[in-house]
Amino acid sequence: MYMRIKEVMNKYKVTRKALLLYEERGLIQPDRELSGYRDYRLVDIEVLKKIILLRKMEFSLDEIENIIIYNNKELILNKKNEYEKEAHFIETKKLYLDYIHDVIIGEYEIDEAIDAIDDTLKLYDENKYDDMIHFDYQRDTIAVMWLTSLFIAVSSGRIYLMISSVIMGIVAIIMSLRSVRKFFLYLPVKRIVGVLLILSGLLGTLIFMYKDNNMKNNLMTMCSTMAFMFGFSFFSEIRTFFKKYQNIFSTLFFFCGLLIIGVLIYFNIESPIYLVFISLAIGFITLGIVYNSMVRKIFFEIFLDFF
Helix, strand or coil, X not given: CCECHHHHHHHHCCCHHHHHHHHXXXXXXXXXXXXXXXXXXXXXXXXXXXXXXXXXXXXXXXXXXXXXXXXXXXXXXXXXXXXXXXXXXXXXXXXXXXXXXXXXXXXXXXXXXHHHHHHHHHHHHCCCHHHCCEHHHHHHHHHHHHHHHXXXXXXXXXXXXXXXXXXXXXXXXXXXXXXXXXXXXXXXXXXXXXXXXXXXXXXXXXXXXXXXXXXXXXXXXXXXXXXXXXXXXXXXXXXXXXXXXXXXXHHHHHHHHHHHHHHHHHCCCXXXXXXXXXXXXXXXXXXXXXXXXXHHXXXXXXXXXXX
């Protein structure tokens, strides 16, 4: 199948200049007749459609050349990260507008506002904007996580665990108050809550899994294990490392979860540690499904076929 240049221009809404530029860059290589007319083959049309698609997503010609000719698919992920950063920045500026309004009418110090915005812009320049937590959005999440750890501590009956949960919760609240005007939670608050979840989750797991075998203790064992796992997500270093190798880790987590369940079923394990492994398996499988599109696609295909 061949198409002449006018047919290609009319069908795909591209200019003659653009087609010649793509040819000059080596992206497409139409055949030339003796008369000088260009014949665009099916392979050229397929490449052209990819170029059109990438141009619609604002890729430069240099980027398109690297993607199509040199198969540099990492540029697509880079563009996604770039858009995420831009979207995050826009949302941040929208949130600051209310604050600026209050500054303009004299409710807050203007020097403080300038410093706050400069600090925020610096985080974007250093690509550390993920460390910011919007106060109104994340405050409730922090509160729920703290109450979860407190509930585990109270249910365990261990006074030292209850006291430590209360103290760490108070410290987190006091530190977060420093950030109300800046609209972002103070970064160490995340770390405090993360440490609290890890410690209370670990101790809660060890305590409840050896208590009487009833529904309450079994549920608390699973909740404690989940809290322990979730606590690690509050550390930006771990999130950054996971994001860098997201596909690898999510795939490993998914298959580790399946492996754990398979081992438990095969060996018919019914010891107190059974619920701990079940919780870990559920957490691993969930991470794999949520953070890996290929795993998610396979999982849902199997799920739909099964039902």
